[in-house]
Amino acid sequence: VSQFLVIPNFSEGRDPAVVEAIAEALRSVPGVQLLDVEMDPKHHRSVLTAAGEGEALAEAAFRATAKAAELIDLTRHQGDHPRIGATDVIPFVPVGDAPMTEAVALARSLAERIARELGIPTYLYEEAAIRPDRRSLPAIRKGGFEVLREEVGRPERQPDFGPPALHPTAGATVVGARRPLVAFNVNLRTTDLEVAKAIARTVRESSGGLKNVRAIAVDLSDRGMVQVSMNLVDVDTTPIYLAYEFVEREAAQRGVAVAESEIVGLVGLDAMLAVAARHLRLAGFRSEQVVEKRLWGEGR
Amino acid sequence: VSQFLVIPNFSEGRDPAVVEAIAEALRSVPGVQLLDVEMDPKHHRSVLTAAGEGEALAEAAFRATAKAAELIDLTRHQGDHPRIGATDVIPFVPVGDAPMTEAVALARSLAERIARELGIPTYLYEEAAIRPDRRSLPAIRKGGFEVLREEVGRPERQPDFGPPALHPTAGATVVGARRPLVAFNVNLRTTDLEVAKAIARTVRESSGGLKNVRAIAVDLSDRGMVQVSMNLVDVDTTPIYLAYEFVEREAAQRGVAVAESEIVGLVGLDAMLAVAARHLRLAGFRSEQVVEKRLWGEGR
Numbered sequence: 277v278s279q280f281l282v283i284p285n286f287s288e289g290r291d292p293a294v295v296e297a298i299a300e301a302l303r304s305v306p307g308v309q310l311l312d313v314e315m316d317p318k319h320h321r322s323v324l325t326a327a328g329e330g331e332a333l334a335e336a337a338f339r340a341t342a343k344a345a346e347l348i349d350l351t352r353h354q355g356d357h358p359r360i361g362a363t364d365v366i367p368f369v370p371v372g373d374a375p376m377t378e379a380v381a382l383a384r385s386l387a388e389r390i391a392r393e394l395g396i397p398t399y400l401y402e403e404a405a406i407r408p409d410r411r412s413l414p415a416i417r418k419g420g421f422e423v424l425r426e427e428v429g430r431p432e433r434q435p436d437f438g439p440p441a442l443h444p445t446a447g448a449t450v451v452g453a454r455r456p457l458v459a460f461n462v463n464l465r466t467t468d469l470e471v472a473k474a475i476a477r478t479v480r481e482s483s484g485g486l487k488n489v490r491a492i493a494v495d496l497s498d499r500g501m502v503q504v505s506m507n508l509v510d511v512d513t514t515p516i517y518l519a520y521e522f523v524e525r526e527a528a529q530r531g532v533a534v535a536e537s538e539i540v541g542l543v544g545l546d547a548m549l550a551v552a553a554r555h556l557r558l559a560g561f562r563s564e565q566v567v568e569k570r571l572w573g574e575g576r
Numbered sequence: 577v578s579q580f581l582v583i584p585n586f587s588e589g590r591d592p593a594v595v596e597a598i599a600e601a602l603r604s605v606p607g608v609q610l611l612d613v614e615m616d617p618k619h620h621r622s623v624l625t626a627a628g629e630g631e632a633l634a635e636a637a638f639r640a641t642a643k644a645a646e647l648i649d650l651t652r653h654q655g656d657h658p659r660i661g662a663t664d665v666i667p668f669v670p671v672g673d674a675p676m677t678e679a680v681a682l683a684r685s686l687a688e689r690i691a692r693e694l695g696i697p698t699y700l701y702e703e704a705a706i707r708p709d710r711r712s713l714p715a716i717r718k719g720g721f722e723v724l725r726e727e728v729g730r731p732e733r734q735p736d737f738g739p740p741a742l743h744p745t746a747g748a749t750v751v752g753a754r755r756p757l758v759a760f761n762v763n764l765r766t767t768d769l770e771v772a773k774a775i776a777r778t779v780r781e782s783s784g785g786l787k788n789v790r791a792i793a794v795d796l797s798d799r800g801m802v803q804v805s806m807n808l809v810d811v812d813t814t815p816i817y818l819a820y821e822f823v824e825r826e827a828a829q830r831g832v833a834v835a836e837s838e839i840v841g842l843v844g845l846d847a848m849l850a851v852a853a854r855h856l857r858l859a860g861f862r863s864e865q866v867v868e869k870r871l872w873g874e875g876r
Binding site: 279281309311312327371372456463516517520534535536537538539541542543544545548549551552554555556557558559560561565566567568569570571572 | 579581609611612627671672756763816817820834835836837838839841842843844845848849851852854855856857858859860861865866867868869870871872
């Protein structure tokens, strides 16, 4: 049976009781495992990660959305991060060989249900988008809750499900399906931030670099380094090693060595095995050869 | 709870009904998963791999040993592979962070029980050995069933458990605990077998190369290649990438390129993650960051 992750983002990052109540709603569905909770007080935002089979996971995400609508009042929310809803965005992500088509179906069905049962208008994004201009999350969230509240009646901003009016306190929610995203940073042995900026520009897709790579430069000069901080948004197509080798080569061109790299948060097994296979020029390797996959992957 | 593998080797590789009966004995213990069955008709030998918690796995290995004693008559067995028993050798291997001390305890307790309940004398090897000269499996099996039958009364060949006389049809069994072994081959772009022989000699521990590496050369000239075929017997200490990079460097010294490599059979998750970490100069990575490990590793 296919397994998925759901990674809902909520506009509450300071009150642990509220985040725990939402987490409890996710956990309340049998078969759903809560894998991770990240509270970010600065952005007043939390990111929860849960895993399970599709239907159970969609039910859990629905219950969490209902709980967030009950406990979060967006009219009193302040934070730097762009957001339009108490439950701001709900991406479904396939695990391993789980089909993207099923993640898309889960997202669309959940978006329809949230609008119908909770009266919260919903938008579909990325792989689940039904309007091509809505693949991009930033385009949907443009201006945040305060601006969307005024503009939601315009044809180009009307929700995919629900009335053209935001929920008074819960706003609107974006639901979608996407590939696993890997947060991957490469630290360089220099304190010259311009080097990291130049490499970030070269590697990122938006300025003509590697497809599926977003990149910014981060100053770590207190540690004697600078960082190329990347989001790899489709590691099936653009693997981690390709991003690493690209940055390493660009750094070498500038006479700078790689100090180390880091993966922040979760990463799929296959993405890591692809890196190992690259290093060893490994032929014919299957992830079923990994003991733990056989051991734990069966019977679930 | 710690998980282990048990990988018993049986002196029957031709009759599927016998191997299936033994496999069924392994599977008959709740909580034990049979992961793999390899029948080798040429060597008249089978290797089964099962996983589970320690006590369940030891019970399963005991039942399989009893079944093999019932169905296999070693006095009528012929095959090239050295063997002394119907159940020839039973290694326990820790999975992930499972402690070696527990694998050793499982091996010693199983060896005592096989001798006491089945009347089959047993020897302890590798990490479970209680005599230093018995760490090595080849030393215990020297001469095979036919020679050991004559020499078992000598002090240096007396079993660790049971009487100094082999079971008339089931012989003796070696039980032990060891690190996970990885079968790793590197194929080189040349048809000159001498190159592979020279590199195998250089890399293997027994002739002064890398610790925990056994290596032979294999002729693949029908595919335009030669192979350095390795057993990596402790990848925690001597990781896969070290063996790969050693062979690659030695080949380059001789003007030969690596074509590809292959991992035969099972490999632990941590061993593969170590290779990926090497490629990316990854700092601070924990295997708990792998989605599948969180997803499948919990609650078991």
